[in-house]
Amino acid sequence: MKNLLIIAAMALALSSCAVVASPLTGVIYTDMKAPLAVTSNPVASKVGTAEATSILGIVATGDASIEAAAKKAGITRISHVDYEANSVLGVFAKYTVYVYGE
């Protein structure tokens, strides 16, 4: 009974922690890369990134838009977009967008 209470308390505690959008999520650790978008332009000579972070699921800041990432690299024709999701113990989470293009 005591163990069940501990597990329930942990589940409750973790459910309000920092989570990051990802097709697969690890409660303790997440390090995922996945595709976000693709266009008909196959050429990529530049890469731009943009990210947003969350702490404890309480504060989340940043601009992880495709527009921000493309602007940083001077990309006007996008080839494809990937993203990366990282989180550690629900304390810290980061979402990074990678825009490829020319």
Add this chain to the structure above:
Amino acid sequence: MPLKQIIAIILSCALCTAAYCQNSSRYLKTLGQEGYTLYFIKPVPFKKGKSQLIPDFTFQYREGLPDKVALKFSLFSKTPFREMGHLSFRSGGEVLGQSSGSELMFLEQKKGKWHTRFSTHISYPTLLAMLNAGEALEIRFHSQDTIRSFPAGKKWRKASATVKEILGAEVGALENK
């Protein structure tokens, strides 16, 4: 098995996974293209007080050494910079190289700070010298009469060690620095 042991095992596995994941993809991305491979060294912050210079590096690798490396950087400062002279790279008083050409990509104000984004170029040997310098690296931003110095931190030490090893194996010529 007691619950404490199960939790300990799960946490140990998670920590091992986290440690194992300190791999090249954390600092470097590669993309195969027709006729070349695109290398992208992810942004690493160089901080000095409340100012930050965050460079990233992109180059195309065909056969032989890359001609040049595109260096784009964000400069966060209290005052805006519309123009730059060049960036110089130093390690222990020794000049490792400097950037050539510069283009202002954009300038905007965010949360009371100016975000200036510049694009410039460096040679591949200069990039290798920067990676070899590790935490001793210092980037100087030259703009008219102003020189701002940004020392490397732990993040650059970790990133440079990993990237140096990968580039040494895949692109080569570390000895030609």
